[in-house]
Amino acid sequence: MKLDRRTILGTSLAALTALSASFAMAEPGPWSDEPVRIVVTFPPGGTSDLVARLVAQYLDTEFGQKAVVDNRPGAAGTVAADFVSQQDPDGTTVLLANNAPFTIAPTRFKSIPYEPIDGFTHLAYIGASAPGLFVHPSSGITTLEEYVAFVETAPMTYGSSGVGSISHILGEAVDAAVGVESIHVPYQGSSPAIQDFRAGVLDSFYDMVVQNSDMIEDNEAVALAIASPERNPQLPDVPTFKEQGYDVVIENWVGLSGPAGIDPAMAAKINETVLAVFAIPEVRDRLTELGITHTAMSTEDYSTLVGELIEVWKPLIIAAGIAE
């Protein structure tokens, strides 16, 4: 091709026009013609982030709703929640809601800059995963009963993903239910805790159960109990705390919530679309891999649930000694 000035000018003009056209022409989506921003409370790479990216991807490919993920980590999820609560309620900004800003922060901190219930339109519940208790195979302990008998004579050390993390709160809740005082050793995230557990530094640790199924299979760790209301279908051999007589149910849930004042018709449409995303088999499979059990729920039920969970978590957080 001969490249003279006219060809170059013509081509670049054409490219420019095409580019500006693609910006100007907003594609009609199920509830918004603008791209939706899904704000995540954690940096890229964690479960919340992966769920947000999963939703964004399938909203676009299956329903023609453009969506982008915006990570705004910081201050235990309150930065992102505060940001979303201040946006226009036009359905273009939503928060990937979870325990951190909604069920933990309101009790943990003296003051938070948003209202967890009234400051949001809780749109769609996605699902929950459950943590559990693991001990070292070398301890010879295989059941929760044996564990309780052991810790009553000699307290164990346990690793958690950090102070105020779900695994720490579960550890404190189990201690309270059993009536012992274990030695809490906090880590930054679960993988360094698991590394020390494998090196024989820790007697036990609390972490999400399904995510550690490899260790259970290789007999590197023994899962004594899971904190979900019912057994997880992927690990039917791991009993719940509840069925063994300890009323400990703690789950790590995720959902989508927007700023307060989103029109009920639009909220219903968002709920319907998000539920349709999670009805797709590939999406369900991906969620299962992440250890999350999906539950379909209306916006009203989800909103009520968040309110209830704040009350459920309150005594746990106070018992864990992390409330300011």
Place this chain on the structure above:
Amino acid sequence: MDILASFGQGLLVVLEPQNLMYCFIGVFLGTFIGVLPGIGSMAAIAMILPLTFYLDPTPAIIMIAAVFYGAEYGGSTAAILMNVPGTPAASITAIEGHALAKKGRAGVALFSTATASFGGGVFGMIVIAFLSPSLAKLALSFGPADYFAVILLGLVAASAVSNGGALKGIAMVVTGLMLGTIGIDLTTGDLRFTMGIPELRDGVHIVIVAMGLFGVTELIASIRTNLKGKSDVEVDFDDLYPSKEEWKSLPAPILRGSAIGSFFGALPGTGQTIAAAIAYAVEKRVSPWRKRFGTGVVPGVAVPEAANNAATQTAFIPTLTLGVPGSPPMAIVIGALMIYGITPGPRLLTEQPDMFWGLVASFLVGNIMLLVLNVPLIGMWVRLLKIPYKYMYPTIIVLICMGVYSLNNNVFDIWLTLVIGAAGYIMRLFRFEPAPLLLGFVLGPIMEEQLRRTMLLSRGDPMVFLERPISATLIAITVGILIFGLYSTQRKRRQTRAAQQNSTGR
């Protein structure tokens, strides 16, 4: 032969077109930023970090590493041509390199630099490949007490051999440790030193401190020193290749420099600058050219460059096998890995073999790219130095602000960077080195975490540090270094005092 097979596997990873591309982008950007006077590898990595968030972990880490050693490579160019080291380590290269340039032999100096850097880089890579697997195996049995002892050793080593003397070094490390305590206390969840500022809840980000101390501070300092701002040396490209005699003088210093560099790079706490300085000092004593050192000799350029680049590579050893950053830029590498949910440590080699060996192999590929990039393109880098500072510095400041803002989308972080930069400039005026501060800042929180964890696990008994063989050995070495450092500072002071008295007495 296990290592060779794994290395081959890694080579396949790095030769994937995508990884190859990011490796090239990395070395190119690294050289570019490294050539610019004033801002070094630390600022280069910090600026590139936000760009890597959306890549897969393997290309991301390959690119970050490439930026790192690319910047070390490029740093020597500005040092040789203008006597303005692009990176702190290049200041040693400037001694002989700029002298050569003034003799009209800048081309030879740049060529020797490229060759020595390549030699050092490859040597360092071989050390990583052979040392990491066994160190990782040893580290599997490391407990919190042992990690604490490793970090303590690193911090003491860094401050004892820092340029300004042991006391100033320790003062800076302690300042860094204090900065590192800002934010949520990991063991209790309480807020510490946040002064009611919500942005400080999560502590100060490493990139902010790094950009402040190594970006903004260096820029302010460069503006003062470079007011003239023109490369006064014309590079003669006919005279690019060293003479036959000089060629023959190259291999020995490159090997010696690489060996010294590999050791100090792998020791957590001491980095490229110290490696280059010590290698140059040793060469000055053992080289057959020693009498002509200082007048611009080829081995004098080669030795610090080889040491510097070998250290750049071996710094990855403690970073990847222990999860303890060997130098401040490595802390950013660890931060980048954490974002992908990969915890650097003894299990990284077995759990992420493709990433580890891909990275090691990328050092070879990247160093070849640098050689290709640097020797024929020297002219281009030289021209880059001729961009007037009135355009270059504002651009760099804007880039720094953008990089910092993109971390948390937060304007407060930009102000904090500028404040730290100004503070860094004041410290610089009083000859306090910023490197130990950053190291204390990076290692402090990890050290505190491991210390408190040790005490929790031992139920409050401090004797564990001496009961465990690994930590006991490390602590003994630390005490030795500390005594030596303080003794030699003291002796130096006595000597200067004696010298002063002699001169006044006369």
